[in-house]
Amino acid sequence: QVRLVESGGGLVQSGGSLSVSCTYSGSISSFYFMAWYRQAPGKSREWVATITDNNDTHLKDSVKGRFSVSRDNAKNTVTLQMNSLKPEDTAVYFCSLNEDYLGHGIQVTVSA
Numbered sequence: 001q002v003r004l005v006e007s008g009g010g011l012v013q014s015g016g017s018l019s020v021s022c023t024y025s026g027s028i029s030s031f032y033f034m035a036w037y038r039q040a041p042g043k044s045r046e047w048v049a050t051i052t053d054n055n056d057t058h059l060k061d062s063v064k065g066r067f068s069v070s071r072d073n074a075k076n077t078v079t080l081q082m083n084s085l086k087p088e089d090t091a092v093y094f095c096s097l098n099e100d101y102l103g104h105g106i107q108v109t110v111s112a
Contacts, residue, residue, distance in 0.1 A: 002026035004095055004103035011109045012085055020106055021079045022095030032098045034078040036069065038091035039105075045094070049080055063089075085110040 008020040022034060033052045039045040049069040050058045057069050066084045071077070078095065085108075092105040 002028055002097065002101045004097060004101055006093065006095055006103045006106040008079075009093065009106040009108045011111065013111050014085065014087055016085055016110070017081070017083045018085060018108055019079050019081045020093050020095075020108065021077050022097075022103055023075065023077045024095075024097050024101075025076060028097070030098075034069075034071070035096045035099065036078075036080045037094045037096060038089075038108075039094070040088075040091040043091075048093070051078055082108070087112045 003025050005023050006020055010018060012018050031053050033050050035050045036048040037045050038048050048060050048063060049067060051069045051071050055071060059067055068081045070079050087110045090110050091108060093108050094105045095103045
C-alpha cells in the first residue's frame, strides 16, 4: 500500500516563506512524477507544480519565480518551497504521486 504524508505548511504573513513536503512510502513500482495541487475555500482544486523522475520541474504561471519544487531520493521526499507568499496562495496543498495516489492535504494560510 502506498502512503503519502504531507508536512510543513502553517500560517505566514504576506511576503513570507513556507515549505510543504510529501514523503512517500510503500509498494511503489516506479516514481514517474510528483505533482502538487491546491484547493482554496470555495474553489476547485488546481495544479501548482510537478517534478519528474528526471528532476524536470514545471510550475503554474502564477507561482513561477516564487515557488520551487525539489526531490530528495534518499528520503523519498518531495518539497515545495514557497517564497513571497500572497494571501491568494492560501489553500490546502495536496501531493499526488504518478496521479495514482493523493495525500490528505495540508493547510497553508497567508495573512494579509
